[in-house]
Amino acid sequence: MGNSGLKQHIETAQKTGVLKVSQGKLNEFPPGFKQLESSLRTLDISDNKFVTLPNEISRFMQLRHLNLSKNRLSKIPDCIGALTKLETLNASYNNLSTLPRTISNLINLKQVNLTDNHIKDFPLMFCGLKHLDVLDLTKNEITSIPPEVSGLNVTELNLNQNQVAHISGQIADCPRLKTLRLEENCLQLSAIPPRILADSRISNFSIDGNLFESKQLASIAGYDSYMERYTAVKKKMF
Structure with missing residues (x-):
């Protein structure tokens, strides 16, 4: 995805609150993402090349839906616990072996997809x-x-x-x-x-x-x- 294409996506997201930049070969958040911190509700960065999720993710406090699938993530940062409005989390098809305990702060989560990772211990x-x-x-x-597991409400x-x-x-x-x-x-x-x-x-x-x-x-x-x-x-x- 070129800079002009990304710029157009960001401009649209400022109006809609939805940003989809999948298949973009991204491994970090471009500077333009900062403009969306207070308004973004849906972020789809699936099918990119992220190895770690940038700590800046914690600034997107209005996020309801986060799609991280089909990256190369081996870790999700503790600061994801700041996204307390998050309702859906998709981190399928990555390289995750553990998850941060701070996920327990995501009190509005409704659906979580962690298919095809390397998680060994049940994520309590x-x-x-x-x-x-x-x-x-x-x-x-x-x-x-x-x-x-008796404390699971699913x-x-x-x-x-x-x-x-x-x-x-x-x-x-x-x-x-x-x-x-x-x-x-x-x-x-x-x-x-x-x-x-x-x-x-x-x-x-x-x-x-x-x-x-x-x-x-x-x-x-x-x-x-x-x-x-x-x-x-x-x-x-x-």
Whole structure:
């Protein structure tokens, strides 16, 4: 993207509050970005060459939507915690292995996409965020779901294509969790806590591609309760 093209994008963003500069070969914020600090609501810098997210991101205090996907990010700075109005965060297809604890300050987050990174530990900084509906952690390197996950308020948690071999039964205490996706992981049948089936609100539990046949789930105590929830949801859809 040339300077003239970028200038035009910035001028438009001053009027609309939306700036999309994807596929621009950017690895830092151009000086013109500074003009948008007080007005920008949507920033899309996907498909660029950012290795680190500039600290200047913290100045965009009005941001609601931030798309960082398809870069080379190995780190998100602590100062992202200043973006307290942020509702959607997309950092998929990067090189992230950890996330800053300050994400717990993003009290208005609704949707987070972290697909295809290198995250190894379940990101507990999302627990306690009251408005978070969807957390997508597909294609990471997570091996375990810890007891603290009970503080997660999402309705959908996607952990497909990780390395999960252990699940804490306390995931059943997630107050709003209805869809749990764990396809293509490393789960044995014995690793499935009966509480997920018997005591949770989960009505869509996807576990194809693990170390047992999906139909074997029926042998776990609480399966009938799960099927009642599953069927009730299906009936509402038709």
